[in-house]
Amino acid sequence: MAHIKPRTLSGFMELLPPRQVQFDRMVEILRKSYSLYGFTPLDTPAIEAAEVLLAKGGGETEKQIYRFTKGDTDLALRFDLTVPLAKYVALHQNELTFPFRRFQISKVYRGERAQKGRYREFYQADIDVIGDGALDITNEAEIPAIIYKTFTALGLRRFKIRVNNRKVLNGLFAILGLENQAGDVMRTIDKLEKIGPEKVKAILTDDFAVPAQAADQLLSLLSAADPMAALEPFRGQNELFDQGVAELSTVAKYMSAFGVPEDHFMVDLTIARGLDYYTGTVYETVMLDHPEVGSICSGGRYDNLAEYYTEKQLPGVGISIGLTRLFSVLEAQGYLNDDLITAPADVLVLPMTEDLTAAISFATSLREAGVRAQLYTEKKKFKQKLSYADKLSIPFAALLGEDEIAQGKVTVKDLSTGVQETLPPAEAAALVRSALAARAGGAPIREP
Amino acid sequence: MAHIKPRTLSGFMELLPPRQVQFDRMVEILRKSYSLYGFTPLDTPAIEAAEVLLAKGGGETEKQIYRFTKGDTDLALRFDLTVPLAKYVALHQNELTFPFRRFQISKVYRGERAQKGRYREFYQADIDVIGDGALDITNEAEIPAIIYKTFTALGLRRFKIRVNNRKVLNGLFAILGLENQAGDVMRTIDKLEKIGPEKVKAILTDDFAVPAQAADQLLSLLSAADPMAALEPFRGQNELFDQGVAELSTVAKYMSAFGVPEDHFMVDLTIARGLDYYTGTVYETVMLDHPEVGSICSGGRYDNLAEYYTEKQLPGVGISIGLTRLFSVLEAQGYLNDDLITAPADVLVLPMTEDLTAAISFATSLREAGVRAQLYTEKKKFKQKLSYADKLSIPFAALLGEDEIAQGKVTVKDLSTGVQETLPPAEAAALVRSALAARAGGAPIREP
Numbered sequence: 001m002a003h004i005k006p007r008t009l010s011g012f013m014e015l016l017p018p019r020q021v022q023f024d025r026m027v028e029i030l031r032k033s034y035s036l037y038g039f040t041p042l043d044t045p046a047i048e049a050a051e052v053l054l055a056k057g058g059g060e061t062e063k064q065i066y067r068f069t070k071g072d073t074d075l076a077l078r079f080d081l082t083v084p085l086a087k088y089v090a091l092h093q094n095e096l097t098f099p100f101r102r103f104q105i106s107k108v109y110r111g112e113r114a115q116k117g118r119y120r121e122f123y124q125a126d127i128d129v130i131g132d133g134a135l136d137i138t139n140e141a142e143i144p145a146i147i148y149k150t151f152t153a154l155g156l157r158r159f160k161i162r163v164n165n166r167k168v169l170n171g172l173f174a175i176l177g178l179e180n181q182a183g184d185v186m187r188t189i190d191k192l193e194k195i196g197p198e199k200v201k202a203i204l205t206d207d208f209a210v211p212a213q214a215a216d217q218l219l220s221l222l223s224a225a226d227p228m229a230a231l232e233p234f235r236g237q238n239e240l241f242d243q244g245v246a247e248l249s250t251v252a253k254y255m256s257a258f259g260v261p262e263d264h265f266m267v268d269l270t271i272a273r274g275l276d277y278y279t280g281t282v283y284e285t286v287m288l289d290h291p292e293v294g295s296i297c298s299g300g301r302y303d304n305l306a307e308y309y310t311e312k313q314l315p316g317v318g319i320s321i322g323l324t325r326l327f328s329v330l331e332a333q334g335y336l337n338d339d340l341i342t343a344p345a346d347v348l349v350l351p352m353t354e355d356l357t358a359a360i361s362f363a364t365s366l367r368e369a370g371v372r373a374q375l376y377t378e379k380k381k382f383k384q385k386l387s388y389a390d391k392l393s394i395p396f397a398a399l400l401g402e403d404e405i406a407q408g409k410v411t412v413k414d415l416s417t418g419v420q421e422t423l424p425p426a427e428a429a430a431l432v433r434s435a436l437a438a439r440a441g442g443a444p445i446r447e448p
Numbered sequence: 449m450a451h452i453k454p455r456t457l458s459g460f461m462e463l464l465p466p467r468q469v470q471f472d473r474m475v476e477i478l479r480k481s482y483s484l485y486g487f488t489p490l491d492t493p494a495i496e497a498a499e500v501l502l503a504k505g506g507g508e509t510e511k512q513i514y515r516f517t518k519g520d521t522d523l524a525l526r527f528d529l530t531v532p533l534a535k536y537v538a539l540h541q542n543e544l545t546f547p548f549r550r551f552q553i554s555k556v557y558r559g560e561r562a563q564k565g566r567y568r569e570f571y572q573a574d575i576d577v578i579g580d581g582a583l584d585i586t587n588e589a590e591i592p593a594i595i596y597k598t599f600t601a602l603g604l605r606r607f608k609i610r611v612n613n614r615k616v617l618n619g620l621f622a623i624l625g626l627e628n629q630a631g632d633v634m635r636t637i638d639k640l641e642k643i644g645p646e647k648v649k650a651i652l653t654d655d656f657a658v659p660a661q662a663a664d665q666l667l668s669l670l671s672a673a674d675p676m677a678a679l680e681p682f683r684g685q686n687e688l689f690d691q692g693v694a695e696l697s698t699v700a701k702y703m704s705a706f707g708v709p710e711d712h713f714m715v716d717l718t719i720a721r722g723l724d725y726y727t728g729t730v731y732e733t734v735m736l737d738h739p740e741v742g743s744i745c746s747g748g749r750y751d752n753l754a755e756y757y758t759e760k761q762l763p764g765v766g767i768s769i770g771l772t773r774l775f776s777v778l779e780a781q782g783y784l785n786d787d788l789i790t791a792p793a794d795v796l797v798l799p800m801t802e803d804l805t806a807a808i809s810f811a812t813s814l815r816e817a818g819v820r821a822q823l824y825t826e827k828k829k830f831k832q833k834l835s836y837a838d839k840l841s842i843p844f845a846a847l848l849g850e851d852e853i854a855q856g857k858v859t860v861k862d863l864s865t866g867v868q869e870t871l872p873p874a875e876a877a878a879l880v881r882s883a884l885a886a887r888a889g890g891a892p893i894r895e896p
Contacts, residue, residue: 259815
């Protein structure tokens with residue numbers, strides 16, 4: 001028979017089993033962490049009407065989207081989880097209770113040119129709080145706590161959450177007379193870390209006609225050691241600015257009550273996060289030892305989630321983790337904790353007699369005790385059977401030969417130490433359980 | 449602004465939050481149950497090269513598949529989890545250890561004509577064991593145990609697992625001289641339950657030229673109260689038949705050791721499960737009170753998983769649950785246990801003072817204790833705040849007014865009983881935890 005060459009498309013992550021276990025563990029921790037903050041899980045279709053997904057339209061989205069017809073329906077794959085959320089909230093607005101807090105961890109699709117670190121299918125892990133007409137600032141203040149708790153639960157320690165407020169930036173531009181260049185100025189100061197203050201000043205003054213004095217004021221403010229204090233002298237000149245400063249103060253004020261340590265949080269006036277969507281607090285999260293990765297968790301406050309679908313004013317705040325990319329970064333940097341058990345089973349049960357009843361009964365009792373057990377009954381030599389356990393890193397083997405069966409016992413062998421013990425089945429199960437409990441403590445991320 | 453009408457495509461399940469929580473709980477139980485039997489999780493791309501997915505080609509699949517191009521690549525969405533598994537195993541055969549046991553719970557896509565109970569996007573929950581060249585019969589004997597354990601864990605009790613063996617059927621047809629009509633005979637006896645033995649006999653003899661004596665022998669065998677005993681007289685005439693009977697005996701023999709009660713398992717010689725794929729044991733699972741639903745978990749043994757991709761002989765055995773359809777059946781029949789907590793949070797924390805520090809600190813301590821807490825800080829009247837908790841079925845409210853804060857306490861109100869108590873934060877958290885633990889016991893399915 002002629003064969004079709006089996007292959008996985010470029011830009012699509014497909015993991016081998018041990019890595020998949022690590023990935024799934026991260027997803028489980030995210031689910032649990034988001035749940036602790038009162039977010040409910042959501043799962044929307046991957047396919048939507050193209051018209052619905054492209055309601056906003058324009059730019060990169062139209063180019064990257066996977067769009068196709070079936071029958072005479074114009075369909076597309078979701079390219080993020082925000083647009084499906086907007087559709088969901090608009091569609092079900094009378095059945096939902098606001099503020100509506102949801103998380104969704106799902107695959108999204110972007111037909112980008114494939115390149116290292118870019119995926120065409122990737123998981124996003126999003127949370128959003130959607131208000132009905134209004135949404136209190138406390139929701140914005142809570143976001144850094146969720147980011148902190150989530151990454152800490154994953155095992156990451158050396159990261160920092162950077163927070164800014166778009167009202168502060170826009171108010172500041174108004175105060176400095178830079179409203180007309182706001183977009184250009186924002187994009188330029190976004191490069192501050194990369195190119196340094198002198199070059200930023202040159203671009204601002206030469207390319208965008210920012211007066212030298214305004215550029216200096218802006219740059220000294222952006223690089224202030226204490227940004228909140230540096231903002232103080234500008235207060236009272238612009239309503240939007242004052243409101244932004246008040247919001248930023250509130251967010252900073254409650255960090256400690258929310259359990260975020262001081263060294264994991266900072267106000268950073270250079271954070272902008274795009275131009276036309278966010279309207280209040282914005283967030284970025286960086287790995288201290290890998291700034292080159294960029295933000296691993298970003299988001300912000302917006303004023304109107306579903307303006308393309310409904311009259312209803314739906315302000316919200318949300319963040320997103322690009323989980324597939326984060327996982328590939330963690331793997332490449334050696335951050336994945338390979339000490340955690342990734343084997344498909346905890347015990348490989350090896351019958352040594354023709355009748356399998358005793359071995360099967362023991363496997364059944366292990367499973368009833370919550371221990372993951374696999375029966376191995378292939379016709380192989382004993383050495384090959386142990387080698388199977390070894391290749392899969394299964395921590396224990398259970399041997400049931402005639403002697404064991406006659407005594408009503410089972411021999412449990414710890415495959416990492418080689419130590420073995422012959423015990424009644426219930427004791428054997430207890431032994432394995434306690435050994436597994438001792439090994440189960442670690443987080444999926446381990447910094448080197 | 450002109451609005452796009454928000455809508456979800458017909459044939460795509462999109463759940464409201466309480467139902468989504470129930471669905472997710474079922475998925476979690478399936479994952480845990482499959483894991484207990486040594487299956488490792490897998491996640492393959494939803495999009496594959498069309499050529500790869502359609503390697504087998506033909507029939508309904510080509511009509512139903514979502515196929516499209518991006519750039520000059522011919523792509524398609526997976527229509528099941530078996531073909532992607534075949535690709536995965538063929539592609540990664542040198543990195544996998546056999547027998548390879550994997551589960552996958554993922555969405556698949558079929559552009560069928562939409563009708564009640566048919567979905568175009570739906571979850572399948574599959575397990576498969578893949579051998580390298582050979583696979584021991586014990587793997588086939590274990591499958592009913594996994595089915596039993598899984599549905600029991602979900603809370604279903606009134607179901608039966610029906611097992612047959614394709615070798616028995618094919619051997620029997622050879623013995624009765626019906627090899628040439630095998631397909632037609634198989635399809636006809638599949639209707640036995642629906643149309644009764646007389647009509648089946650008429651079709652067999654009139655339409656397919658089955659001799660009356662052979663039809664009688666077949667029908668009496670198929671309706672035998674003890675199928676294994678009824679097969680006995682046919683032994684020694686056909687090698688395939690004898691092998692099938694031996695396999696079926698082995699499967700039946702170990703049911704009790706695998707923990708499957710007698711009343712949940714039966715050999716049913718009428719089960720066929722399609723024609724050209726399965727080669728040994730086949731499985732169906734029916735709800736005793738809803739036979740009209742058909743099989744809710746089916747599968748079987750096959751000889752060659754990946755013949756379209758590789759020379760390597762990969763026999764296997766697997767089963768699949770159509771989870772989206774099952775969920776819709778359970779919902780329609782009132783089988784979903786609505787007593788389980790589906791609220792997004794366990795406690796709604798209600799600050800009653802301007803400064804929120806005490807309320808936030810209490811919410812933080814609840815989360816650290818593993819209790820799901822939501823802060824409610826919207827500017828609403830107290831009654832509206834309690835009504836928010838009520839609408840979401842949040843079981844507890846925690847009130848922090850000036851009195852509580854002055855005493856270093858918090859008032860916890862059980863919203864189902866109205867009983868409230870003012871306690872130190874740690875005691876309040878403990879109170880909530882133990883109340884939640886008492887309510888957390890149920891399974892997601894509850895038979896009426």
